Amino acid sequence: MTITVLAFAQAREALGASTLTLDLPDGSRVADALGVLEERHPGLARLRAHLAVALDQELAGAGASLRDGCELALLPPVSGG
DSSP: OEEEEEEOHHHHHHHTSSEEEEEOOTTOBHHHHHHHHHHHOGGGTTTGGGOEEEETTEEOOTTOBOOTTOEEEEEOOOOOO
16 A cells, blocks of 8 residues: 655654655554654654654554555644744
8 A cells, every 4th residue: 555644843854855655565554654664764763752643634543554545644743932
């Protein structure tokens, strides 16, 4: 299956892009996608504990199932004033 990954703020910096596609085996879950992304982009590992993840614009946990064509958004914590 192929999914689209959207990355924001520090996650975008860690991936070096705001959008990318990721090919994964059928039956993959959010945790699998994050693992592949960390292997390819080690800088993402330091953010993982703080990332919120949205699957097709809904917050999702690591065990959520992915499907072909879905959109996975990496949402790091944001601060500001």
